[in-house]
Amino acid sequence: MSGGAGPAQGGLAGLAPMLARRLASSAVTLVLVTLVIFALANLLPGDAAQEMLGQSATPEQVAALRHQMGLDRPAALRYVGWIAGLVHGDPGQSLVAGMPVREIIAERLPHSLMLAGLTTLVAVPLALIIGMGAAIHRGGWVDRALNIGTLSLVAIPEFLVATLGVLVFSVWLRWLPSIALVSAEATWGETLRSCALPILSLTVVVVAQMARMTRAAIVDQMDRPYVEMARLKGAGTARVVLRHILPNAIGPVVNAMALSLSYLLGGAIIVETIFNFPGLASLMVNAVTSRDMPLLQACAMIFCGAYLMLMLVADVVAIVANPRLRAQ
Amino acid sequence: MGARVPHVRVENLRVLVPSKGGDIAIIDNISFAIGRGEVLALIGESGSGKSTTALAVMGWCRHGSRIGGGQIFVGETEISALSEAELRPIRGRRIAYIAQSAAAAFNPSRTIIDQVVEPALIHGLMSRQQAENKAVSLFRALSLPMAESIGNRYPHQVSGGQLQRLMAAMALITEPELVILDEPTTALDVTTQVEVLKCFKAALAQAGASAIYVSHDLAVVAQMADRIAVLKQGTLREEGPAAQVLENPRDAYTSSLLSAVRPAPVAAKAPCDAAPLLAIRGLVAGYGALRDGVPSVPVLRDISLELQRGGTLGIIGESGSGKSTLARVIAGLLPAAQGQVLLDGTPLPPAVAGRSRAQLRQIQMVFQNADTALNPAHSVAGILGRPLEFYHGLKGDAATCRIAELMELIRLPRDLIHRPVRELSGGQKQRVNLARALAAQPQVLLCDEVTSALDTVVGAAIMRLIDDLRRELGIATVFISHDIHAVSAFCEDVLVLYGGAPVEMASREVFNGASHHPYTRLLLSSLPAMDPAWLGRVQPPVPTCAAAQCADLCRFVQRCPVAVPGLCDRVAPPVHAIPGQRWLCHFAPTSVTERDQA
Numbered sequence: 035m036s037g038g039a040g041p042a043q044g045g046l047a048g049l050a051p052m053l054a055r056r057l058a059s060s061a062v063t064l065v066l067v068t069l070v071i072f073a074l075a076n077l078l079p080g081d082a083a084q085e086m087l088g089q090s091a092t093p094e095q096v097a098a099l100r101h102q103m104g105l106d107r108p109a110a111l112r113y114v115g116w117i118a119g120l121v122h123g124d125p126g127q128s129l130v131a132g133m134p135v136r137e138i139i140a141e142r143l144p145h146s147l148m149l150a151g152l153t154t155l156v157a158v159p160l161a162l163i164i165g166m167g168a169a170i171h172r173g174g175w176v177d178r179a180l181n182i183g184t185l186s187l188v189a190i191p192e193f194l195v196a197t198l199g200v201l202v203f204s205v206w207l208r209w210l211p212s213i214a215l216v217s218a219e220a221t222w223g224e225t226l227r228s229c230a231l232p233i234l235s236l237t238v239v240v241v242a243q244m245a246r247m248t249r250a251a252i253v254d255q256m257d258r259p260y261v262e263m264a265r266l267k268g269a270g271t272a273r274v275v276l277r278h279i280l281p282n283a284i285g286p287v288v289n290a291m292a293l294s295l296s297y298l299l300g301g302a303i304i305v306e307t308i309f310n311f312p313g314l315a316s317l318m319v320n321a322v323t324s325r326d327m328p329l330l331q332a333c334a335m336i337f338c339g340a341y342l343m344l345m346l347v348a349d350v351v352a353i354v355a356n357p358r359l360r361a362q
Numbered sequence: 363m364g365a366r367v368p369h370v371r372v373e374n375l376r377v378l379v380p381s382k383g384g385d386i387a388i389i390d391n392i393s394f395a396i397g398r399g400e401v402l403a404l405i406g407e408s409g410s411g412k413s414t415t416a417l418a419v420m421g422w423c424r425h426g427s428r429i430g431g432g433q434i435f436v437g438e439t440e441i442s443a444l445s446e447a448e449l450r451p452i453r454g455r456r457i458a459y460i461a462q463s464a465a466a467a468f469n470p471s472r473t474i475i476d477q478v479v480e481p482a483l484i485h486g487l488m489s490r491q492q493a494e495n496k497a498v499s500l501f502r503a504l505s506l507p508m509a510e511s512i513g514n515r516y517p518h519q520v521s522g523g524q525l526q527r528l529m530a531a532m533a534l535i536t537e538p539e540l541v542i543l544d545e546p547t548t549a550l551d552v553t554t555q556v557e558v559l560k561c562f563k564a565a566l567a568q569a570g571a572s573a574i575y576v577s578h579d580l581a582v583v584a585q586m587a588d589r590i591a592v593l594k595q596g597t598l599r600e601e602g603p604a605a606q607v608l609e610n611p612r613d614a615y616t617s618s619l620l621s622a623v624r625p626a627p628v629a630a631k632a633p634c635d636a637a638p639l640l641a642i643r644g645l646v647a648g649y650g651a652l653r654d655g656v657p658s659v660p661v662l663r664d665i666s667l668e669l670q671r672g673g674t675l676g677i678i679g680e681s682g683s684g685k686s687t688l689a690r691v692i693a694g695l696l697p698a699a700q701g702q703v704l705l706d707g708t709p710l711p712p713a714v715a716g717r718s719r720a721q722l723r724q725i726q727m728v729f730q731n732a733d734t735a736l737n738p739a740h741s742v743a744g745i746l747g748r749p750l751e752f753y754h755g756l757k758g759d760a761a762t763c764r765i766a767e768l769m770e771l772i773r774l775p776r777d778l779i780h781r782p783v784r785e786l787s788g789g790q791k792q793r794v795n796l797a798r799a800l801a802a803q804p805q806v807l808l809c810d811e812v813t814s815a816l817d818t819v820v821g822a823a824i825m826r827l828i829d830d831l832r833r834e835l836g837i838a839t840v841f842i843s844h845d846i847h848a849v850s851a852f853c854e855d856v857l858v859l860y861g862g863a864p865v866e867m868a869s870r871e872v873f874n875g876a877s878h879h880p881y882t883r884l885l886l887s888s889l890p891a892m893d894p895a896w897l898g899r900v901q902p903p904v905p906t907c908a909a910a911q912c913a914d915l916c917r918f919v920q921r922c923p924v925a926v927p928g929l930c931d932r933v934a935p936p937v938h939a940i941p942g943q944r945w946l947c948h949f950a951p952t953s954v955t956e957r958d959q960a
């Protein structure tokens with residue numbers, strides 16, 4: 035029980051220290067992530083020098099290039115150099131393209147963010163509607179139909195969804211382009227049209243999980259006495275779900291959504307490949323094959339950072355929605 | 363009532379639940395009528411259908427059940443003929459509901475005021491501002507503290523008694539013509555219950571609303587009801603004016619309910635002067651880190667007691683008084699910070715982990731809620747077999763044999779042995795829970811609120827069973843209970859805890875007498891009597907000291923009607939003792955009585 039006097043409103047003022055703590059722990063996590071990424075990148079067999087020169091190169095040539103690229107320095111030294119660069123906002127020089135990593139990423143990141151953002155705009159409302167619809171009609175035919183629908187969507191591999199999408203919308207109906215061309219000159223309308231199929235494919239991948247979690251979180255609340263109380267006050271279904279159940283279900287729902295959405299940046303590789311979309315995920319795969327460690331590490335850091343951000347947002351939303359957590 | 367048309371008429375009501383072999387009637391052919399402004403009580407045990415009947419009057423059926431026959435009229439409206447959409451404008455507007463547990467019936471994520479004004483807003487009766495003003499005036503009428511601001515809190519920020527009254531405000535804000543109260547004080551302490559009952563009675567009278575009051579507690583019903591309907595297994599056993607049902611019940615079942623409320627005292631054991639079996643000396647315990655031997659959240663302070671072999675000790679007090687904590691300390695689940703627990707003169711290691719298997723076997727605990735204490739997927743044999751193997755190394759035929767004996771001991775049929783626990787009834791589960799403790803063949807049995815989850819009749823049977831076993835097997839028993847009638851009937855000694863301090867310890871003869879610690883007096887005076895005039899008579903004590911809480915002072919000083927400023931809020935109370943009674947107060951119990959009357 036919080037004190038006697040005054041309106042004991044769990045105000046948002048108490049949120050700041052909590053936010054600071056979470057940010058600090060995210061920073062610590064990021065530091066650990068740099069270690070893991072660096073160690074894993076160094077576990078990859080071969081290096082950029084070997085990949086560039088090919089199999090016919092003599093060991094002397096490889097060693098010379100390695101020295102030129104700085105790859106023969108001790109790992110600890112390379113790690114410190116990398117971190118120092120990161121702190122100053124410079125993730126280094128791409129070994130393969132010979133360009134600053136920052137420039138390469140600056141070109142690709144907006145595309146990925148746009149794709150992820152648009153997919154979120156479509157998928158989140160859709161998942162909420164499907165989840166709430168299924169929960170309200172729990173046990174009825176609407177629920178079963180939505181359940182089977184979402185389950186089948188989860189079960190279909192995304193390359194199949196993307197390919198079928200191309201077959202139907204590009205080949206048969208000829209409505210949408212099969213390749214996502216993104217350029218600075220294109221208008222929003224053109225961009226949307228060219229990105230429609232990638233967005234559709236990604237939405238299919240993430241919406242099912244989110245809808246199922248939404249349904250589960252709402253159903254979990256539906257048998258609570260306060261829901262019966264709301265009904266006996268004369269509240270209609272919409273009011274019961276939106277005003278009474280949703281504030282209590284929002285924590286788990288947002289958490290599930292953050293998990294699903296974190297997939298949209300790094301996990302979009304198959305969709306990016308099929309539609310030849312110039313995003314970050316395909317960039318990272320290229321960096322792996324060419325052993326372009328600075329680029330690879332930078333991409334990995336972006337994905338981890340985005341993941342941590344989403345989790346932080348989910349936690350904050352859950353706390354803001356729950357007065358009991360807020361008071362702590 | 364004569365020719366007046368009753369306000370609420372229920373005729374031949376049937377409520378059906380679908381099942382594999384066709385519908386089952388859980389309410390069968392119930393009829394009653396309530397005059398305008400009257401309160402009808404529905405009483406019965408759990409499963410008797412009292413809540414189902416009350417909710418059916420709102421057209422609400424739980425868990426897939428439905429009204430399968432009969433008619434319900436509220437005023438001119440035939441509730442039983444309305445669709446869900448037609449019922450919505452009536453629910454919360456003409457008929458309001460007050461639920462059993464306000465803590466569960468309030469939405470934890472929204473402020474109280476939001477929820478209190480909601481019925482008025484849903485039905486478009488007034489603006490939000492008007493509704494909030496009305497809510498504040500209702501809060502005042504229900505004597506809630508800080509009426510202006512209490513609504514800005516969240517449900518977890520107010521006490522249970524306050525929340526129950528806030529729910530009454532939520533029900534009354536639309537000035538309904540009928541209020542349904544579903545066990546509204548069952549979850550409260552007796553002292554809180556008195557205040558809440560007074561508020562409800564005054565508020566209902568002022569609103570002029572008719573009411574259906576669902577309860578299993580006959581003494582509470584006696585205070586509230588004009589008429590009483592007794593239900594058993596979905597059928598109406600008896601219905602009539604409250605005084606007639608309570609004083610001259612026509613039905614045998616009503617008589618058995620009435621007699622279960624006040625169990626007859628059991629014969630005391632011959633006193634023996636042998637060394638005590640269980641002794642507790644200077645016990646201090648609580649939660650959190652220890653500092654100078656005192657935990658940061660102290661719960662129990664300076665408890666000493668003795669229990670003879672085969673003796674019974676009852677521990678009573680409000681929730682939060684430390685009753686269950688004391689049992690946990692004796693069992694070693696919560697290690698004591700100071701003091702000793704001695705068994706047969708030997709100090710026991712404070713924590714369970716430090717005790718030997720033989721020491722563990724000697725002290726067994728029967729937990730409050732058999733539903734959660736027993737794994738629902740395990741069979742009765744599995745649950746009883748485990749302590750037999752652990753403490754006595756019994757396996758195979760020997761164990762089967764002993765399980766059969768135990769089943770006989772707790773008077774359960776032997777063919778239940780292989781049934782999973784979830785298929786048993788509440789009373790059967792509590793018997794298995796008891797048998798699990800008995801399987802260890804303990805010397806001390808700790809019974810923590812073992813009957814509070816059970817109906818009165820079933821609970822009384824469990825108490826009698828424990829008492830018989832204690833006599834037969836010579837087990838010393840500690841009863842923790844908020845049921846003061848049961849404790850004073852079954853226990854040879856009674857310990858009253860307040861705020862973790864032992865305010866009074868008395869033998870049964872003394873306890874059933876008149877002189878008590880002020881807190882014990884408050885507890886006893888808060889027990890509802892069968893007399894319908896009791897609620898009007900009982901006066902909540904007026905505190906005389908506005909002292910701050912301080913560790914060494916009397917814990918009760920803030921609520922005490924006889925505390926003397928300058929003494930009770932300055933000096934720690936001394937322990938007084940006379941044969942058969944020990945108390946923690948500056949004044950002798952007798953003088954308290956005299957002061958009270960002065």
